[in-house]
Amino acid sequence: MIICFSGTGNTRWAANKIAALTEDAGIEHFSSEQRGDILGIFFPIYAWGIPRIFINKLHQFFRNPENQGKFSYVYVVCTCGDDIGLTDKEVKSLLQQYGLNNISICSIQMPETYIDLPGFKLDTHVAATKKIAEAEKLLSVFAKKIQRQEIFNEVNRGTCSWIKSRILRPLFYKLFVDDKKFVVDKDLCIHCGKCAKVCPVHNIDCSPTNLPQYKHHCTGCLACYHHCPKNAIQRIYTKGKGQYLPPLF
Ligand SMILES: Cc1cc2nc3c(=O)[nH]c(=O)nc-3n(C[C@H](O)[C@H](O)[C@H](O)COP(=O)(O)O)c2cc1C
Ligand code: SF4
Ligand code: SF4
Numbered sequence: 001m002i003i004c005f006s007g008t009g010n011t012r013w014a015a016n017k018i019a020a021l022t023e024d025a026g027i028e029h030f031s032s033e034q035r036g037d038i039l040g041i042f043f044p045i046y047a048w049g050i051p052r053i054f055i056n057k058l059h060q061f062f063r064n065p066e067n068q069g070k071f072s073y074v075y076v077v078c079t080c081g082d083d084i085g086l087t088d089k090e091v092k093s094l095l096q097q098y099g100l101n102n103i104s105i106c107s108i109q110m111p112e113t114y115i116d117l118p119g120f121k122l123d124t125h126v127a128a129t130k131k132i133a134e135a136e137k138l139l140s141v142f143a144k145k146i147q148r149q150e151i152f153n154e155v156n157r158g159t160c161s162w163i164k165s166r167i168l169r170p171l172f173y174k175l176f177v178d179d180k181k182f183v184v185d186k187d188l189c190i191h192c193g194k195c196a197k198v199c200p201v202h203n204i205d206c207s208p209t210n211l212p213q214y215k216h217h218c219t220g221c222l223a224c225y226h227h228c229p230k231n232a233i234q235r236i237y238t239k240g241k242g243q244y245l246p247p248l249f
Contacts, residue, residue: 001071003061004042005054007200007221009246010110011079014139015042016249018077021143038149039071041091045078045107046114046220047172048085048164053201053219055094062098069099073149076105077142079135081112081123083158085165106142107155108135113222115241116176122244132247179203179218181235182225184211188232195224195233 002019006012018040043054050058061067076091078084084107095103111128114120123131145152158164189211196206204224205213212224212233225233226243 001037002040002042003057004040005044005051005057005200006042007044007046007051007219007223008113008198008226008244009223010113011042011044011077013246013249014077014079014108014110014135015040017136017139018042018143018146021140022147037071038146039074040146041074041076043078044110044113044221045080045084045087047169048083048161049087049090049169050078050094051219051221052173052177058094062095062100071100073102074100074104075142075146076103077108077139078105078155079108079110080156081109081114083107083156083161083164085157085161085169087165088153088155088157090165102149102151104145104150104152105155106138106152108138109156110135111244111246113226113244116222116235116237118237120237122242128244177218177220179214179216182214182218183234185230185232185234186211188230190230190232192229194227194229198223198227 002015004012004015006015041058043050046052074095078087087107088105091105092103109131111123111131112121115122122128191206191208193206195212196204200221200223201217201219203215203218205215222235225235225238226245228243231243
């Protein structure tokens with residue numbers, strides 16, 4: 001079983017890859033008694049941690065009696081632009097609250113999606129293509145380890161991980177995650193509804209006549225910005241920085 005949160009789509013792509021790779025290689029040849037249930041958890045790194053909205057979803061999931069005592073092996077794949085800070089520690093302490101101890105975790109670099117601060121920009125086309133090719137190779141390696149139910153911790157914490165995850169992360173959420181600064185250009189918008197469709201938390205209302213309306217429970221993923229076919233959505237520092245669409249599965 002796989003549970004996945006994805007904003008722009010990088011993580012969904014990675015989850016689809018692993019799902020296909022593990023099934024292709026015949027994971028079902030183990031009997032369920034032998035292996036118990038395997039759970040895969042996929043999410044993007046937002047501000048050196050698990051997206052807050054997904055933390056709540058994970059708690060809901062594990063509090064559900066149907067999911068308690070069900071999983072004997074849990075693997076976690078997080079996609080990031082660069083590094084994950086102390087996310088692996090955060091993940092493990094969350095899962096251990098629910099008695100899960102056989103936990104593997106890896107981070108996979110994917111093209112950057114965050115651009116709404118000075119100095120933050122998309123990867124060049126060449127760099128993005130290279131990251132995706134490298135990610136594909138790594139996912140194949142991890143798929144094999146997952147099938148063998150190996151315990152691994154292969155993550156890129158980066159430098160100053162404590163400062164990033166413990167100091168900068170709460171500041172980022174406090175100061176930068178809200179939808180009040182999104183502006184939709186009325187001359188560009190064609191009312192196609194794509195922004196509403198891609199928003200993973202259903203935070204946008206769209207109608208054929210009105211401009212998209214943000215409903216103030218945004219998680220800051222920028223999927224609406226990247227997927228708008230007219231680049232009609234801007235935030236504070238996004239102007240002129242271009243858009244990114246994830247690879248198709
Ligand atoms: C709000 C936000 C915060 C991010 N923070 C980080 C970060 O702390 N470290 C990092 O390496 N990448 C960061 N990124 C980049 C994403 O983790 C990366 O591009 C990821 O693959 C996006 O996956 P998604 O398309 O499934 O949302 C951030 C992206 C967003 C939108
Ligand atoms: S995706 Fe862009 S063009 Fe389509 S409704 Fe949203 S803002 Fe308008
Ligand atoms: S409204 Fe917020 S949560 Fe929804 S797609 Fe846009 S940035 Fe992501």
